[in-house]
Amino acid sequence: MSVEGTAGDAGAATTLDTAWAVRWMRDTAQVVSENRALLIDLDRAIGDADHGENLDRGFGAVLSKLDDGTPETPAAVLKLVAMTLMSTVGGAAGPLYGTAFLRAATSLGDATAVEPSGVAGMIAAARDGIVARGKAEVGDKTMVDAWTPAAEAAQTAALAGATAPEVLAAAANAAHAGAVATEPLIARKGRASYLGERSAGHQDPGAVSTALILQAAAEAAGGEVA
Amino acid sequence: MSVGLVIVSHSRKIAEGVVELAAQMAPDVVLVAAGGADGDGGARIGTSFDRVQAGIEEASGGGDGVVVLTDLGSAVMTAEMVLEFLEPDARSAVRLAQAALVEGAVAAAVQAQGGSSIDEVLRAAEGAVVSIRPEELEPFVSHAAAAPGSEAAGSRGAASSGDGPRAGGSWTLPNEMGLHARPAAALAAGLADLDAEITVNGVDGKSVMLLMSLGLGQGRTVTVEASGPDAQAALDFVGQAVESGFGEPS
Numbered sequence: 001m002s003v004e005g006t007a008g009d010a011g012a013a014t015t016l017d018t019a020w021a022v023r024w025m026r027d028t029a030q031v032v033s034e035n036r037a038l039l040i041d042l043d044r045a046i047g048d049a050d051h052g053e054n055l056d057r058g059f060g061a062v063l064s065k066l067d068d069g070t071p072e073t074p075a076a077v078l079k080l081v082a083m084t085l086m087s088t089v090g091g092a093a094g095p096l097y098g099t100a101f102l103r104a105a106t107s108l109g110d111a112t113a114v115e116p117s118g119v120a121g122m123i124a125a126a127r128d129g130i131v132a133r134g135k136a137e138v139g140d141k142t143m144v145d146a147w148t149p150a151a152e153a154a155q156t157a158a159l160a161g162a163t164a165p166e167v168l169a170a171a172a173n174a175a176h177a178g179a180v181a182t183e184p185l186i187a188r189k190g191r192a193s194y195l196g197e198r199s200a201g202h203q204d205p206g207a208v209s210t211a212l213i214l215q216a217a218a219e220a221a222g223g224e225v226a
Numbered sequence: 227m228s229v230g231l232v233i234v235s236h237s238r239k240i241a242e243g244v245v246e247l248a249a250q251m252a253p254d255v256v257l258v259a260a261g262g263a264d265g266d267g268g269a270r271i272g273t274s275f276d277r278v279q280a281g282i283e284e285a286s287g288g289g290d291g292v293v294v295l296t297d298l299g300s301a302v303m304t305a306e307m308v309l310e311f312l313e314p315d316a317r318s319a320v321r322l323a324q325a326a327l328v329e330g331a332v333a334a335a336v337q338a339q340g341g342s343s344i345d346e347v348l349r350a351a352e353g354a355v356v357s358i359r360p361e362e363l364e365p366f367v368s369h370a371a372a373a374p375g376s377e378a379a380g381s382r383g384a385a386s387s388g389d390g391p392r393a394g395g396s397w398t399l400p401n402e403m404g405l406h407a408r409p410a411a412a413l414a415a416g417l418a419d420l421d422a423e424i425t426v427n428g429v430d431g432k433s434v435m436l437l438m439s440l441g442l443g444q445g446r447t448v449t450v451e452a453s454g455p456d457a458q459a460a461l462d463f464v465g466q467a468v469e470s471g472f473g474e475p476s
Contacts, residue, residue, distance in 0.1 A: 090273060092300035191298070
């Protein structure tokens, strides 16, 4: 696909171009579909059992949109995803992921390839959008508990000189660890908060889907995810 | 023309039901239900960006602005997103109420029916139920369920708290319809900005819903107790409003 003149990174790191963004979203649709039952079960335990179904519907709609034509930049891909999720998901994940992808798109501007620092900035922007929309903090047992360590790990990796795929992999691994760490927490936001102490003992479905989405981003870039 | 309302709920039935309920008391107000999400024939539980967006557009037809009321979490987030996508001009004429859906919608509809401004309608919605803590709903429940009357208010007067000057008084409702929706809204709106704790027959005088729940008809006694800097002003306002029969026939 597009080969830019600014050959920055040494080595054979995958360029995070529009084709990567499209692969990311197609892989996300697939992994969400494969984990639909898992997400539904997690959400049934502490919520309203609709997270897997809603996300599967949303990313299914994203696939149809991408089949209709490929946007021109990574940001345009993410914006298309944001608008589609907002209209089709229905549950809290719609406005939350809609905001996340919209802010991520804005952070990328019209770049045709995303640099390591751009990856870190994109994930931080997504996290900030989710926090602004959902008013949740770290420890509330929400997707913020996956996005925040992901943003921090991406920032650390980018500053240490990692390639863009390595930055994504660091974010994905941190998101996964963050999702696992939601298990003992008592929910303070979202539908699960009505359960009080009974919400402990299950991973938060939004944190788990966040880890899946970031894992897809890393794998679409050829990054090694633990 | 009047302020329009959009009712956003996860459930299409809830949104339609709230519109139906509120419309009974506000026949001239544009009330739009924006409930549920696409799927299952439009009856899927969830909230829809597109429906909320279309609802706001429809409700803004009156030209006096729109107040949006929501139920649980993602309904709020969806509504916030829609607001962010509005052009600045359109955005300035929309308010998102932080209110209990049913009580807020009824109070807002009554206020809008009376021709109030968008911010007065918003205040009515948000003042309808201050909190959903059960102990604070107690007067609402007990007065609505039991036969209402001024005796209850009299017996609890000694226990009331509040700083500053106190004032109290009683009047008999002269108008045929009594303290129904419109006068309740007028009283609550008039008392809203006063710096005083005001009870009417034991319930919060600034709450349209609680005033209506008293169910006071013609000939019943309205007993007001107020404390705080504006206590006397509150008393004067209620007295004048009741004595005039709220401008209605007796």
